[in-house]
Amino acid sequence: MKIRYMLLHAYGMGGTIRTVVNQANAMACLGHEVEIVSVVRRRDAPQFEIDPRVTLRTLADQRDRVPEDSFGRRAWRRLRGRIVPHGEFAAGYFTEGVERAVMDHVSSLRDGVLVTTRPALNLISARRGHRSVVRVAQEHLSLDAYSDGVRHDIARHYGALDAVAVLTRTNMREFRRLFPRGPVVRIPNAVHAGHARPSRQENPVVVAAGRLVAQKGFDLLIPAFARVARRHPEWRLRVFGTGPKKAALGALIEEHGVGGSVELMGRSTRLQDELADASIYALSSRFEGLPMVMIEAMTHALPVVAFDCPTGPADVLTDGTDGLLVPPGDVDGLAAALDRLIGDRDLRCRMGAAAAETAGDYAPEVVMPMWENLFEELLAGRPPGGW
Known part of the structure; x- marks a missing residue:
């Protein structure tokens, strides 16, 4: 299957970036066609290793200059409205050009699975994505972490998505209360333990x-x-x-x-x-x-x-x-x-x-089949298991 993961900054550091890169790598290892779409790029190289079978695409290369807020951007938001709510933690990234690039890219897709990874991107996918694309929103934080405006937009627009994936059972209860008509599923992040060396409890x-x-x-x-x-x-x-x-x-x-x-x-x-x-x-x-x-x-x-x-x-x-x-x-x-x-x-x-x-x-061998099963169910037009 074709799977696209959209990250705000795939070249940055952070738990969400590392988690999504690990997911993409695992899906490529399973033989799927995988792409990571980075909304912005502010470094020359990714900070986490990306499997060579994963395609990496950038929508807004900002290595030469990081754009600042401007009167034009504020006016554009007043005149055109905004999809990315002001209270979203990453709202400052979404200048007119960046938001437009994301909307254009999302609206151009016609197949496969699109996985978006924060409210700003989830809302654009919900409002601009084509119904021929399976759209899955990942939520990496508690609802309580968001402003009232972000929660309002989630409740209003996430119903257009095919699934909302949250990390914990508490998250699932929260989202189902706010979003009672939508398919909310729990899939935790995978932790790659490998051959983890156990602590000997010797060092203070x-x-x-x-x-x-x-x-x-x-x-x-x-x-x-x-x-x-x-x-x-x-x-x-x-x-x-x-x-x-x-x-x-x-x-x-x-x-x-x-x-x-x-x-x-x-x-x-x-x-x-x-x-x-x-x-x-x-x-x-x-x-x-x-x-x-x-x-x-x-x-x-x-x-x-x-x-x-x-x-x-x-x-x-x-x-x-x-x-x-x-x-x-x-x-x-x-x-x-x-x-x-x-x-x-x-x-x-x-x-x-x-x-x-x-x-x-x-462990990945426990978590990754959850993702594969979810995508297969949605592509087949079935509601996700557990909903």
Whole structure:
């Protein structure tokens, strides 16, 4: 079958990009004709390896100059209306030219499957895609993460799509409440464990990873770990990732006097080794879709301490079995959970073994057949299973 995946920026970094590239690669390995369509291009080369059997296309090459907002763009939106709502996190990418390029490309398609991967693209597919194309929207975040305007447009327009794929059972309930007449299916992201090396629980290291942005809650994790460090000065917190909050987080580390215990590690090409060499994974996010790095950590038999934020952690973890869940934003609770695991190696080993078993539910050989079956059902004109 012919499958097209549309990403905002296939050349960038991030969990959605990596997940979609992995899906495309897996489908190409299964013998399907696969294309990735990148709406914009701001780098010379993709940051994630793309199978040579996957075609990569760009709609707006912006390597020479990233366009800024302008009076013309604002006027165009007033006069022509907009498909991409203002509250969409990536709305700033959609200048007149970019939005038009996406609409023209989507409306030109007449066959195969089109998979779009964020609300802006899902809405364009719903409103401009041809009915001869099977249109599948992927949602990588909780509905609560979106503004009222985005949720309004989802409820109004997603009914034109053939399926909406969400990551967790909680997401599925949310979307079915907002979107009761549409086919909503749950397909989690696949995690490529490979030959994951299990943690030996020997190193006094807590690992966290993600973009240095407010969503990831590292400003909550640092003060929580500062309380732990007073009781366990030999332990270290290593935070992997880059982003606009780096300076503020560095200042927070100094404010709490944990410069010798907390490190902002930047981007790593050997994150899997760093996970295997750690003893605990911490997730302090304010909201998530399905936390991929957390599940990757679990493949290395790492127990998890996580805020019970919307929506991912509780859909994966069983509190007290493979990790510890803490009320969202509860810094004291996060510190207490970290302290509990740090002080009990046997508990870490038991929870880590359970975490590795849980992570098996997200292996590609479990997840990819779900996608293949969904596409085959929709191409045959049948409603997706489970709806």
